[in-house]
Amino acid sequence: MQTAAAFVVAALAEIAGCFAFWAWIRLGKSPWWLVPGLASLVVFACALTFVETGAAGRAYAAYGGIYIAVSLLWLWAIEGLRPDRWDIAGAALCLAGVGIIMAPRAA
Structure with missing residues (x-):
């Protein structure tokens, strides 16, 4: 839960800053x-x-997928442009990648 919240806060903050x-x-x-x-x-x-x-690079890689999904929400909520089916499909693919990257690993 902490990771999900960190990703969402990071995405909103980065998008707002940019x-x-x-x-x-x-x-x-x-x-x-x-x-x-x-x-x-x-x-x-x-x-x-x-x-x-435990690895910054893994956090950043997984974050990329969250960033993409939240960017599309920003597009809709702030810029008033509704994401199309291609946007949704791309975000879904990226979120699947997040799940794979963040999957538990054997020690």
């Missing part, structure tokens, strides 16, 4: 958007340290 840069550069928002954006990126990096695995 979106702040998108808003500044692509949408012409104030550079002040970068202040909460940078804070979000710090939260993102810290959140991944709470993933229950």
Whole structure:
């Protein structure tokens, strides 16, 4: 449960932080958007340290699939664009990969 929460917090924080840069550069928002954006990126990096695995690379690899799924939720909830069937299929495939990467291993 701690791992799932860490992944979701990390994804939301990373997306929000990166979106702040998108808003500044692509949408012409104030550079002040970068202040909460940078804070979000710090939260993102810290959140991944709470993933229950002994290897950082494995946590980052599995996180990639969660990031993709949460990005599509962001697309829908924040940007108002509903993911299509290809988005959903791709996210499902990535989440299957997360399950494989995070599966328990023999010692």
